[in-house]
Amino acid sequence: MKDEWFRTWFDTDYYHILYNHRDDKEAREFIDALLSFLKPVNGSTFLDVACGRGRHSLQLSERGYPTVGIDLSANSISFAKQQECDRLRYNVRDIREPFECGTFHFALNLFTSFGYFDSIAEHLTALRNIHSALEPNGIFVLDFLNRNFVSQNSDVKKIPLGNLHFTTSKEIVGAHITKKITVQDGDIKETYREQVLAFSHDELIDLISQAGFNILSVHGNYQMETFEQYHPRVIIIAQKK
Template sequence: MQKETDNWFASWFDTPYYHILYKDRDYQEAAYFMNALTSFLELSNDAEILDLACGKGRHSKYLNGLGYDVTGVDLSPASIAYAKQYENNRLHFAVHDMCLPYPKKFDAVFNLFTSFGYFESENDNLRTIKAIKQELKPNGHGVIDFLNADYVRTHLVPSEIKTVEGIDFEIERYIEDNYIIKNISFEVNSKKHSFTEKVKALTLADFNSYFDKAGVTLNHCFGDYHLNNFNAKTSERLILVFD
């Protein structure tokens, strides 16, 4: 049986099965979010954007299609190798650890689709915020699109089976030690696989603590991809805009 490594995201995100399981993500919603966000931030046509933890680059490609100069970075070599086929003179991809500052400044740094809170060490979460701060040009914008932990607690689906491309993914969800945990088991060609997603149940108060320590300022807090105001009880997302 294939198990996750100490850094579960390093192994799970680098498999084709991760992308199969999540192939039905709402691309129309993602496009709407990118349109709304870039418009709200009033990014100029020549703005440079860092897509932090970009995966296979779906947001990077869309942002580039809007005319922006985009750099997508991710820890997964397989995801970046795939994304590189779409590179052009204003779209670039690289393998990079988001805990470390990327050696360039940007008008905006986007960390999207709950690509934060994976680390066991609190210091790594803080290091990432500090890295984003260093990656911003003067008057640049940092954006973290995270889940709303309070909403997840009250709407958690304990178990389900999701069938995608003939693979039955058995999914178990629970909260333990303030982590939202998802165990994913499946079988392909008589070989069993098992992976675990583990995301810290960070709240707005937690992020405010990180921001205070990193010396950044929270400017806006939204609760969904339509940029409605955040409500701890009813919002599905926690979208933070800071500098």
């Protein structure tokens, strides 16, 4: 098997401790802004692609929308399943493999849950699987890092969390945006990495278009402001052709 960093890092306790600050309040505020923009009708169905522990899926289901979350991490899905109800379910799934077709009104891929794979072809396959999962005219939302913002804002962060001490750094190395994470856990020191292809705004739009979508709008932050090059995010709203 290829060295796919996400297969190990996402199943560690350290990953969930580090990102625990990504709390329900942040998820609630982003989902509120997104729903205000998308204006889904009652009963609209959502697919949360690469959902992690399901913080966005949970917010959607609590607003009455039937939601399915999928993720490669068995650890994350095991945790998320504690939240399941009639409107919310979770499955372990690799987005490079086909899943339910023509089922959903909306598909979301949030918090830079894209760009993990080695080849452009794998990413295009993932996008086409998302396209197939949507009903005709269904809406896809992709939330990714803005490469320009990363290139101008590389820094080192030291994050003490209880008895653990994290050091993170993010930079563009070749074709990738790479985040190095060092964990000091008592006498134990562990190093992990997160790495995504450094897609530009234009490259993301081109790839999503190739997968069979029309681009409706592009936004630059979680307040859904129209995208500018200095914004931290690239949030693309697209519609299935």
